[in-house]
Amino acid sequence: xxxxxxxxxxxxxxxxxxxxxxxxxxxxxxxxxxxxxxxxxxxxxxxxxxxxxxxxxxxxxxxxxxxxxxxxxxxxxxxxxxxxxxxxxxxxxxxxxxxxxxxxxxxxxxxxxxxxxxxxxxxxxxxxxxxxxxxxxxxxxxxxxxxxxxxxxxxxxxxxxxxxxxxxxxxxxxxxxxxx
Numbered sequence: 001x002x003x004x005x006x007x008x009x010x011x012x013x014x015x016x017x018x019x020x021x022x023x024x025x026x027x028x029x030x031x032x033x034x035x036x037x038x039x040x041x042x043x044x045x046x047x048x049x050x051x052x053x054x055x056x057x058x059x060x061x062x063x064x065x066x067x068x069x070x071x072x073x074x075x076x077x078x079x080x081x082x083x084x085x086x087x088x089x090x091x092x093x094x095x096x097x098x099x100x101x102x103x104x105x106x107x108x109x110x111x112x113x114x115x116x117x118x119x120x121x122x123x124x125x126x127x128x129x130x131x132x133x134x135x136x137x138x139x140x141x142x143x144x145x146x147x148x149x150x151x152x153x154x155x156x157x158x159x160x161x162x163x164x165x166x167x168x169x170x171x172x173x174x175x176x177x178x179x180x
Contacts, residue, residue, distance in 0.1 A: 031125045031127045031128065032048075032126055033048040033124070033125055033126075034046060034047055034048060034124055035048055035051050035054075035104070035120065035122075036122055036123070036124055036157065037117040037118070037120045038117065039086060039087050039092045040092045040118065042092060042158070043121070043156075044117075044157065044158045045124065045150070045159050046159075046160045047159075047162075050106050050107050052106065052107055052112060053105045054102055054104050054120050055076075055105060056103070057097055058103065060072035060083045060114075061073050068088060069085050069089040070082065070084050071083045071085050071116060074103075074114065076105065076114075079112060081105065081112045082113050082114065083103060083113075083114035083116065084114070084115055084116070086115040086117055087116065087117070087118065089165075098118070100118065100119035100120075101117070101118055101119065103116055103117075104117055106162045106166075107162065108162045108163055109163055115165075126150055130150065130151070131147075131148035131149065131150045132150070133147070133148040133149075143164070144161070144165075145160055145161055145162075145164040145165035146158060146161065147159040147160060147161040147164075
């Protein structure tokens with residue numbers, strides 16, 4: 001756990017570069033770095049290559065006729081960034097926003113998208129050869145956003161495929177530009 005959270009400092013804490021393709025089969029792959037975050041009591045992780053930065057929670061401008069999990073858009077250094085409440089999108093019941101709630105600015109198909117999470121935990125190295133990349137969970141198909149599932153000391157961690165999490169049809173209507 002982070003003692004003090006540098007992720008909330010301004011200017012934003014920069015974590016990665018533009019999107020890098022990480023969709024290779026995870027079996028037998030070398031260790032990779034992931035940013036871990038919590039949604040409720042569940043732990044998730046996104047490849048550092050898919051994380052642009054983490055910023056404090058900000059007011060978003062609502063966009064009419066969007067799904068309820070789409071909080072709206074924000075202006076991030078001149079770029080219009082759609083923001084989704086990842087908690088609501090994944091159907092995780094959580095408490096309201098806290099001082100730890102933040103926006104992870106991710107890169108999906110070359111465009112920025114903000115994801116509201118309960119809190120960022122840390123950057124970890126994941127041995128991808130130990131990640132379960134199965135196609136089903138309990139006999140049901142794995143959601144498109146699940147890159148794999150890692151057993152941890154305290155339970156499990158879901159590795160998130162950003163491109164599977166945010167579909168291009170969800171981003172229709174947003175004036176997406178390059179990553180700021």
